Amino acid sequence: MLKQHKLELNKKNIEELFEQTTLNESNEKLLQNDSLLNVQIFGNEVILDFEISNPTLQYKKKIESLSTQLLQKKFGEELKVKTNFSIKKVEKEVKIQGNPIPGVKNIIAVSSGKGGVGKSTISANLSVALAKLDYKVGLIDADIYGPSMPIMFDLVGESPKAIDVEGKKKMQPLENYDVKMVSMGFFTELNQAIVWRGPMASKALNQLIWDSHWGELDYLIIDLPPGTGDIHLSLVQAIPLTGAIVVSTPQDIALADARKGVNMFKMDSIDVPVVGIVENMSYFIPEDLPNKKYFIFGKNGAKNLAEQLEINLLAQIPIVQSVREASDAGRPAALQNDTPISNSFINFAKEVVKAVEARNENLPSTEAVKITNMKGCS
Ligand code: ADP
DSSP: OBOOOOOOSSHHHHHHHHHHOBBTTTOOBTTSSOEEEEEEEETTEEEEEEEESOOOHHHHHHHHHHHHHHHHHHHOTTOEEEEEEEEOOOOSOOOOSSOOOTTEEEEEEEEOSSTTSSHHHHHHHHHHHHHHTTOOEEEEEOOTTOOOHHHHTTOTTOOOEEEEETTEEEEEOEEETTEEEEEGGGGSOTTOOOOOOHHHHHHHHHHHHHSBOOOSEEEEEEEOOSSOSHHHHHHHHHSOOSEEEEEEOSSHHHHHHHHHHHHHHHSTTTOOOEEEEEEEEEEEOOTTOTTOOBOTTOSSHHHHHHHHHTOOEEEEEEEOHHHHHHHHTTSOGGGSSSOHHHHHHHHHHHHHHHHHHHHHHTSOHHHHHHHHHHTTOO
């Protein structure tokens, strides 16, 4: 995979090796957008300090494995290679589309290329898990094709009250399980099929965002409709997003659409950082056969896609009957106390926080100041 060289082990030669090495498949430099800051050699151990622009674990692993492969090929299999990484501050301006919402620190869109992969289930459980971790959380159910949050949060039939905030009429989000929630379902009957056009949907979403009285929030989660059509583009462009999460099953046809989803956020006109992919319905362990594991929709598909696209894999969530039952009963499974599935959702939420905080640290100073200043506003 890597070009061959014959050299003697010293700092200068290692640095030159990294300068020259290209990857066969793309002819790109091994460290195309990254730098090797320092090299230390202790006997047969080499420590490499890199400064990289892609902070994901997958990318770090890739650089570590390529470096080890390269150096062992040159200097012998017995060579031990250790790597340290620091993250390069981005030079290009990170845009946040639209104005930030006063008091709201991070807005995360949850999307999927395809319907039925568990996007709403993941959004609901992420929101509940973040609230369990003591973050202040809001949730917007923007899935116009099937708003399901009122059911999952046991709020069917309720509607938000109008309140007066500093002389302005605002909508008070409904609240359950410490999550403040508004839904497109409030605009329509739950079982009434309506035909939305992009601008209509984006106007309704704007109302939910701007006319709701959120107070202070650490995370506002937006459950988008599935797909990557015009309607999604106008929705995504209307929101000042911090980042996006893409949900997929490991199945090939779902993955093809998940890839489209990731590409939509990377488009120049959208340019929203992808926080990562969640693989849902990764495997099934029957309750009566706990040693068996079935990969109903294929094995590691979304994990492999995350590696290919060099984005984070945030979680692999199994198919568990109680996830479906808990959603239908209006009590998301993440609320369970210390069960394997509730712990999976908590770990997923922690990965989201880690990725978002890494992304925020990477903001140019003006954006960072803007975000810090938002704390305390209402
Ligand atoms: P989407 O929002 O992508 O259309 P939903 O969240 O509505 O998908 O999920 C589709 C169906 O699959 C629902 O019945 C939901 O309860 C179920 N489901 C989603 N994820 C899981 C899971 N990990 N285990 C069991 N059932 C799940």
